Amino acid sequence: MKREKLIEILQSLSDVMSTSGDESLMRQALRPLLAGHVDEMRVDSLGNLITLKKGTGESQLRVLVTAHIDEVGMIIVDHTTDGALKVRAVGGIDDRLLPGLNVCVGKEQLPGVMGVKAIHHSTAPERLRAIPIKDLSVDIGAKDKKEAQHLAPLGTRVTFSTRAHPLGELLAGKAFDDRAGCTALIALLHGEPFPFDLHGVFTVQEEVGLRGARVAGYALEPDVAFVLEGTIADDLPKKEDVSLTSEIGKGPVLTVMDHSYISAPWLLRHTVKLAEELGIPYQFKQPGIGGTDAGAIHLTRGGVPSLTLAVPCRYIHGPISLLKPEDLEATIDLTAAALRNLTAEQLATN
Amino acid sequence: MKKNDDLLRQLSEATGPSGHEESLRHQLEELWRPLVTTLRSDAMGNLIAMQQGTGPEPRPAVMAAAHMDEIGLIVTQIEEGFLHIAPIGGTDRRVLLGLEVLVHGREDIPGLIGTRPPHVLSTEERKKTVPWEKLFVDVGLPAEKIAQLIRVGDPISIRQPLLALENKRFAGKALDNRASVVALTLALAELVQREHAWDFYAVATVQEEVGLKGAITSAYGVDPQLAVALDVTFAKQEDDSKTGVFALDKGPTIGLGPNFHPQLFQRIEAAAKELEIPYQLEPTPGASGTDAWGIQVAREGIPTSLLSIPVRYMHQPVETLAWQDVERTGRLLAALVAGLESTYRPGWENEGDGPSARSNQ
Numbered sequence A: 001m002k003r004e005k006l007i008e009i010l011q012s013l014s015d016v017m018s019t020s021g022d023e024s025l026m027r028q029a030l031r032p033l034l035a036g037h038v039d040e041m042r043v044d045s046l047g048n049l050i051t052l053k054k055g056t057g058e059s060q061l062r063v064l065v066t067a068h069i070d071e072v073g074m075i076i077v078d079h080t081t082d083g084a085l086k087v088r089a090v091g092g093i094d095d096r097l098l099p100g101l102n103v104c105v106g107k108e109q110l111p112g113v114m115g116v117k118a119i120h121h122s123t124a125p126e127r128l129r130a131i132p133i134k135d136l137s138v139d140i141g142a143k144d145k146k147e148a149q150h151l152a153p154l155g156t157r158v159t160f161s162t163r164a165h166p167l168g169e170l171l172a173g174k175a176f177d178d179r180a181g182c183t184a185l186i187a188l189l190h191g192e193p194f195p196f197d198l199h200g201v202f203t204v205q206e207e208v209g210l211r212g213a214r215v216a217g218y219a220l221e222p223d224v225a226f227v228l229e230g231t232i233a234d235d236l237p238k239k240e241d242v243s244l245t246s247e248i249g250k251g252p253v254l255t256v257m258d259h260s261y262i263s264a265p266w267l268l269r270h271t272v273k274l275a276e277e278l279g280i281p282y283q284f285k286q287p288g289i290g291g292t293d294a295g296a297i298h299l300t301r302g303g304v305p306s307l308t309l310a311v312p313c314r315y316i317h318g319p320i321s322l323l324k325p326e327d328l329e330a331t332i333d334l335t336a337a338a339l340r341n342l343t344a345e346q347l348a349t350n
Numbered sequence B: 001m002k003k004n005d006d007l008l009r010q011l012s013e014a015t016g017p018s019g020h021e022e023s024l025r026h027q028l029e030e031l032w033r034p035l036v037t038t039l040r041s042d043a044m045g046n047l048i049a050m051q052q053g054t055g056p057e058p059r060p061a062v063m064a065a066a067h068m069d070e071i072g073l074i075v076t077q078i079e080e081g082f083l084h085i086a087p088i089g090g091t092d093r094r095v096l097l098g099l100e101v102l103v104h105g106r107e108d109i110p111g112l113i114g115t116r117p118p119h120v121l122s123t124e125e126r127k128k129t130v131p132w133e134k135l136f137v138d139v140g141l142p143a144e145k146i147a148q149l150i151r152v153g154d155p156i157s158i159r160q161p162l163l164a165l166e167n168k169r170f171a172g173k174a175l176d177n178r179a180s181v182v183a184l185t186l187a188l189a190e191l192v193q194r195e196h197a198w199d200f201y202a203v204a205t206v207q208e209e210v211g212l213k214g215a216i217t218s219a220y221g222v223d224p225q226l227a228v229a230l231d232v233t234f235a236k237q238e239d240d241s242k243t244g245v246f247a248l249d250k251g252p253t254i255g256l257g258p259n260f261h262p263q264l265f266q267r268i269e270a271a272a273k274e275l276e277i278p279y280q281l282e283p284t285p286g287a288s289g290t291d292a293w294g295i296q297v298a299r300e301g302i303p304t305s306l307l308s309i310p311v312r313y314m315h316q317p318v319e320t321l322a323w324q325d326v327e328r329t330g331r332l333l334a335a336l337v338a339g340l341e342s343t344y345r346p347g348w349e350n351e352g353d354g355p356s357a358r359s360n361q
Helices: A003-014 A024-034 A124-128 A145-151 A176-190 A211-220 A265-278 A325-340 A344-349 B004-013 B022-035 B123-127 B143-149 B175-191 B213-222 B262-275 B291-295 B323-338
Strands: A040-043 A049-053 A062-068 A073-079 A085-090 A101-105 A110-114 A157-160 A165-167 A170-173 A197-203 A224-232 A306-313 A321-323 B038-041 B047-051 B061-067 B072-079 B082-088 B100-104 B108-113 B136-138 B155-158 B169-172 B199-205 B226-234 B253-256 B280-283 B304-311 B319-322
Touching (some): A003 A170, A024 A049, A024 A197, A062 A211, A165 B108, A170 A176, A176 A197, A176 A306, A176 A325, A265 A306, A306 A325, A321 A325, B004 B175, B004 B323, B022 B047, B047 B175, B047 B213, B061 B291, B072 B143, B175 B199, B226 B262, B226 B291, B262 B304, B280 B304
Parallel strands (some): A062 A197, A224 A306, B061 B199
Antiparallel strands (some): A040 A049, A073 A157, A165 A170, B038 B047, B047 B199, B072 B082, B100 B108, B100 B155, B253 B304
């Protein structure tokens, strides 16, 4: 797929509101992008969008590739007498980035803001202490509780309001974790058929515990699984000798081990070998940080050899993340190569 | 003239950190030129407009001042392609994470303020707000390009669209004090069609956020007999509803205290009552923290008052106000100016030793 097309898809998906457990807008956005490129498409009971791209028939392997369609956000848990909305985080959000933000409330995307007590009225200790989310609120301009309840009922979701756009030589937008992976999976599904049937699954509820991947893995019973992600590039300058986790511009990030799983060593070797043969840049993610859908999939039924390939992204889980289009392209290229060269013999001998 | 909330949008989204108000001043010149008799800027960069009155010479002058500068950031160091920053004015570092910004380098360069993900933060770190030395601007460019475009000392403004909330409330950056600049513009638009005896000076002042600098020099230059500063004040909000904060959408506040001339206060209050414009009283024991504080002691002293528009989340990129309060402020100011009789000079009630006698109203 051409870079312009990839960027267009990524930007459009980045703007979609899709917090964990409420991913219908992402499913709606994906259907037209996939129509004509997959042979089957269905939605399971949790909301996973499950597709099948039939292979050439050369191989009987069952291969699963996933990317998650949910994002971190918030949910309305109460309304105050003055018409403010009280919220809690859905997924992992650093409370400290919420004050001062614009947000979108509900599927109608009502604009809202998250202000805090003015600096002039805050004491010195207050300025040093992070304000917990329970003490924050969203202001949509409602005059009282009744109006707030009417406009944004309990359970309404709140997301960052960022619109994706180019920034310098990079792309900026919200939820690149994991709209980057979704874009990569779409590109793979748009490509030539693989030797085997490819089950491409857009999973739900990754951010609240890898829930969608778990049931999709069970249902599809794959031999091998690849998980496509947008992962942490913590490459800001730091005083201490702290790892960068990954770096943007250095190619796809391969997981050796994170909080959720240890990747299948042979699958990792297979992928690294191809990257080196093809001259595709790659990097390893600093072990022990984060977790992905592979954590659920690799424990499915009798176990599934799994590997996560990720696009390095700065500032994930925040209102605006950054990635380099070249990294997205290289992630797609390396995943495609790893898939096309996968054989049943490798599986049998490892 | 533009639709009014378009004016608020244009001025909120315009950039003008203290000391760097030039492009904003040019926009204001365009807006004000059709409404005024004379237009000039002074050595500090204040924009000074005058609508000539109809009274006999020597005509007294009333000056209304609204500061046009906004708080912002400045580049202090460039490291590995990331910009270190410090505040211009009272920027609240707690609200910076994840914001989009505009770096005013050789050209305007968009960027953002980075947020490290929770995965790499310790529990301890997450309990404390991020100190200045750990806040960075990322412009998505390699270090070599940054070296060509950005230098230490370049100012940075927040990039934030004005949001229309429910009930004609608006949220955005720099509503402190562009809301007052809009109110001042509305007053100019009203007064261009109304007779007024006094000369009316509308001044968009610079560098208020770093110490009322523009007010001090412009009040000296204009040398008015009366002055009204327009600014914003603290509105009640969910986490701050104690004393010293004012209701949103219940009209501007009128200042009371040593910074404000009592007779001028009475005139403004009387005008509000006559026009049935809602207003609130804001007692202030000393420094008002506004241009009024600087203007009051210009030259031999100037009787000064203050109208303030209630704003929530002050000095944050989501300052929130009710549109009605902006309109009410403009109308009240226009009413005050139009009501000044050519013979009126402010003095002290019931005292014979005032600078001049009270007019016969």
